Amino acid sequence: MIYLDSAATSLIKPKSVSAAMLNAMQTMASPGRGTHIAAMRAADNIYKCRELACGLFNYDKPERIVFTMNASHALNIAIRSTVKNGDTVCISGYEHNSVTRTLKGVGAKIVVAKSRLFDTQDTIDAFERLIPHVDAVVCNHVSNVFGFVLPVYEISKMCEKHGVPFILDASQSAGIIDIDMQKLNAAFVAMPGHKSLLGPQGTGILICNADPKPFLYGGTGADSVMQDMPDYLPDACEAGTHNVVGIAGLAEGIKYVARLTPSHIGTYEAWLCSQMAESLRGVDGLEVFSTDNGTQAGVLSVRHKSINVETLCEKLGAKQIAARCGLHCAPFAHQTVGTIGTGTLRFSFSPFITKNQVKQASSVLKNIIISEKLINM
Numbered sequence: 001m002i003y004l005d006s007a008a009t010s011l012i013k014p015k016s017v018s019a020a021m022l023n024a025m026q027t028m029a030s031p032g033r034g035t036h037i038a039a040m041r042a043a044d045n046i047y048k049c050r051e052l053a054c055g056l057f058n059y060d061k062p063e064r065i066v067f068t069m070n071a072s073h074a075l076n077i078a079i080r081s082t083v084k085n086g087d088t089v090c091i092s093g094y095e096h097n098s099v100t101r102t103l104k105g106v107g108a109k110i111v112v113a114k115s116r117l118f119d120t121q122d123t124i125d126a127f128e129r130l131i132p133h134v135d136a137v138v139c140n141h142v143s144n145v146f147g148f149v150l151p152v153y154e155i156s157k158m159c160e161k162h163g164v165p166f167i168l169d170a171s172q173s174a175g176i177i178d179i180d181m182q183k184l185n186a187a188f189v190a191m192p193g194h195k196s197l198l199g200p201q202g203t204g205i206l207i208c209n210a211d212p213k214p215f216l217y218g219g220t221g222a223d224s225v226m227q228d229m230p231d232y233l234p235d236a237c238e239a240g241t242h243n244v245v246g247i248a249g250l251a252e253g254i255k256y257v258a259r260l261t262p263s264h265i266g267t268y269e270a271w272l273c274s275q276m277a278e279s280l281r282g283v284d285g286l287e288v289f290s291t292d293n294g295t296q297a298g299v300l301s302v303r304h305k306s307i308n309v310e311t312l313c314e315k316l317g318a319k320q321i322a323a324r325c326g327l328h329c330a331p332f333a334h335q336t337v338g339t340i341g342t343g344t345l346r347f348s349f350s351p352f353i354t355k356n357q358v359k360q361a362s363s364v365l366k367n368i369i370i371s372e373k374l375i376n377m
Contacts, residue, residue, distance in 0.1 A: 001320045001321070001322055002320065002321045002322065002353070002357045002360060002361050003322045003350070003353070004321065004322055004323050004347040004348060004349065004353065004358075004361060005322045005323055005324050005346075005347075005348060006195065006196070006298075006348045006349060006350040006353075007144050007172060007195070007299050007324070007328075007346065007348035008195075008324055008348070009192075009194050009195060009201060010194060010195055010196065010198050010350055011322075011350075012350060012352040013198050013199075013200075013249075013253065014198060014252060014253065014256040016252040016255070016256065017198060017199065017200065017249040017252045017253050017256075018249065019252075020248040020249050020251065020252040021200060021245045021246070021248055021249040023248065024042070024045060024244055024245045024247075024248035024249075025245050027041055028041045028042035028045060028244050028245075028248070029041075029042055029244075030042060030241050030242070030244070031043035031045075031046050031242055031244065032220065032222060033241075042242070042244045045244065045247065045248050045251065046067070046242060046244065046247050047062065048251055049065075049067075049247050049248075049250055049251040049254070050062035050063070050065040050234075052251055052254040052255060052258070053065045053205055053207075053254060055258060056179075056254055056257065056258050056262070057174075057179045057180070057181050057189075057207065058179075058180045058181050058182050058183075059181040059182075059207060063232075063233050063234055064207065064208045064209070064233050064234070065205060065206075065207060065208075065234065066205070066206040066207075066208055066212070066233060066234045066237045066238060067203065067204070067205060067234070067238060067242065067243070067247060068190075068203075068204035068205065068206055068237075069202055069203070069204055069243075070192050070193075070194070070201075070202070070203070070204040071098060071169065071170075071171040071190050071191055071192040071204050072098040072102075072204075073204055073215075074188075074190035074191065074204045074205065074206035075098045075099060075102055075138075075167070075169060075190045076098075076102050076215060077188075077190075077206055077212050077213070077215045077237055078167045078187070078188035078190055078206060078212065079099070079102045079103060079106060079138065079167065080102070080106060080213060080215065081188070081210065081211070081212040081213040082136050082165050082167060082187060082188070082210065083103065083106050083108050083135070083136050084106065084107075085106060085107035085108075086107060086108075086109070087106075087108050087109070087135035087136060088108070088109045088110075088111060088133070088134045088135050089103055089108045089109070089110055089111070089134060089135060089136045089137070089138060090111050090112075090113055090127065090130045090131060090134040090136070090137045090138075091103070091110060091111075091112055091113070091137070091138050091139060091332070092112070092113055092115070092123070092127075092139045092140060092150055093112050093113065093114040093115060093126075093332055093333065093335070093336035094140060094143040094145070094146070094148060094150065094330065094332065094333040094336060095138070095139075095140055095169070095330065095332050095333070096140060096144055096169065096171065096329055096330050097329045097330065097331070098169070098171075098329070099138050099140070099169055100332060103138070108136075111130055111133075111134060112332065112336075113126035113127045113129075113130050114126060114336055115336075117146055117148055117289065117291075117336070117337050118146075118148055118291040118293060118295045118296060119295075120151050120295055123150055123151055123155075124151055124154050124155070127139075127154075127155050127158060128158060131155075131158045131159060131162050131164055132162050134164060135164070135165075136164060136165045136166075136167065137155065137159050137164055137165070137166045137167070138166075138167045138169065139152060139155055139166070139167075139168060139169065140168075140169040140170075140171065140172065141168060141169065141170045141171075141172065141173035141177065141179075142171075142172035142173045142176075142177070142297045142299070143172070143299070143330070143333055144171065144172050144299065144328055144329075144330055144333075145299070145301055145328045145330050145333040145334065145337075145344060145346060146289050146296070146299065146301050146333065146337065147172075147270075147273060147296045147297040147298060147299030147300060147301075147348075148295060148296060148297075149173070149177065149295045149296065149297055152168055152184070153183060153184060156168070156184050156185040156186055157185060159185060160185040165187040165210065166185060166186050166187055167186065167187055167188045167189075167190070168184065168186045168188070168189045168190070169190055169191075170189050170190065170191040171190070171191055171192055171195060172195065172196070172297065172299065173191075173196075173297070174191035174192075174195070174196060174197055174205075174262075175195065175196030175197045175198065175253075175257045175262055175265065176196045176262050176265050176266035176269060176297060176298065177262055177263070177266050177297070178261075178262050178263055179262075181207060181209070186207075186209060187208075187209050187210035188206060188207065188208055188209065188210060188212070189206070189207040189209075190204070190205075190206050190207075191204060191205050191206075192204045193205060193246070193250040193253065196257070196262075196265070196350075197250065197253045197254055197257060198253035198254075198256055198257060199246065199249050199250030199251075199252075199253035199254070200245075200246045200249040200250065200253075201246075202243055202246045203243060203246040203247060203249070203250045206237070208233060208237075211233075212233075212236065212237050213236075214229040214236050214237055214239070215237060216237075216239040216240065217229055217239055218239035218240045219239065219240060220235040220238065220239060222235060223235075260351065265351045266297060266298070268298075268351060269297065269298025269349040269350065269351065270296060270297055270298050272298060272349040272353060272355065272358050273290070273296060273297070273298045273299065273300045273347075273349055274290070274292065274296075275355060275358050275359075276300055276347060276358045276361070276362050277290035277300055279358075279359065279362040279363075280302060280362055280365065280366070283366055283369060284369075284373075285304050285305045285306055285307070285369070285373075286302055286303075286304050286305075286369065287302060287303050287304070287305070288300070288302050289301045289302065289337070289344070298348060298349035298350075299346065299347075299348045299349075300346065300347045300348070301339075301344035301345065301346045301347075302344060302345050302347075303339060303342050303343070303344050303345060304369060306373070307369060307372045307373070308342070309325040309326070309342060309343050309344060309345040310325050310326070310343075311372065312325065312345050312365065312368060312369070312372075313325035313345055315368045315372075316345075316361070316364065316365060316368065319364050319368075321360075321361045321364055321365075323345055323346060323347050323361075324345075324346045324348075325343060325344070325345045325346065326343045326344075327340070327343050328343075328344075328346060347361070
């Protein structure tokens with residue numbers, strides 16, 4: 001199978017990830033629940049992963065690295081800690097439902113900094129108009145639909161200037177774009193462990209520059225006589241038994257990314273994206289959402305004027321090419337670009353995909369389009 005759905009989850013992992021998970025399953029118990037060697041191994045493993053995350057994101061407070069189930073869990077903590085009922089929150093026109101549904105759930109008023117696709121200055125201008133008038137800003141780093149890399153450092157500086165808290169959704173950027181916490185003025189940065197950090201599903205990270213409110217309540221292995229959650233991190237947001245096995249795998253994924261460097265991985269994936277876009281341009285009836293201005297990561301969307309994206313995706317799947325079609329849990333992005341009525345067919349890349357595989361997938365898609373047009377004549 002040619003797997004081109006890494007924006008959903010990375011399927012191919014470094015071999016060290018599964019090896020570490022198996023070792024953890026066989027040798028590690030629950031951290032903070034005993035002084036025996038199996039519990040201590042687990043505690044060491046978890047702290048090491050916090051340190052690895054700090055190294056990758058240029059951060060110096062490992063205790064403020066909170067482990068979550070996924071990015072949605074992390075965003076819920078961040079948003080519910082920052083936004084209250086009635087607050088006005090500015091978002092980009094490319095947000096995921098993990099942001100917008102959570103904002104609706106807390107009773108926020110959403111204002112959208114709409115901007116043209118792949119237009120950095122238009123995006124900066126849109127945020128600049130709105131930030132002075134809002135209570136918080138939540139923005140993704142890379143669109144999960146179109147791969148648009150948003151100017152989040154510039155946005156964070158505007159937030160700092162106006163005293164507005166900034167939450168970054170790094171779901172599609174962590175592991176492929178350098179995130180420097182010393183330069184990014186963010187209250188919280190949320191990310192999954194299972195996408196470009198190459199860890200397993202069931203893992204996520206929330207970097208907390210601000211103080212989060214507990215989202216889940218329960219045991220932490222410390223201060224057990226207290227009936228309130230601890231007021232210090234990471235315990236305040238890590239109730240219950242940790243995902244020790246998953247965190248062991250995540251640590252190995254982060255090590256792998258750190259060795260290659262996010263910028264190297266991201267450059268390679270963006271190059272694969274550009275190769276596929278170039279091969280599909282000129283296909284009759286096919287709209288290719290791409291740019292060569294350096295603002296697109298390794299995510300490519302297309303749609304055909306007469307063949308629905310579901311048909312194309314199903315036919316690709318039958319040929320052992322994994323892609324994704326529809327709205328991708330991001331209706332705001334489709335409304336912004338004008339694809340809400342059709343959705344798109346999305347291809348997303350990883351460091352384990354080759355140019356030949358991209359070439360093959362492009363060729364298969366072209367043949368499917370030709371066949372469907374003949375059938376519908």
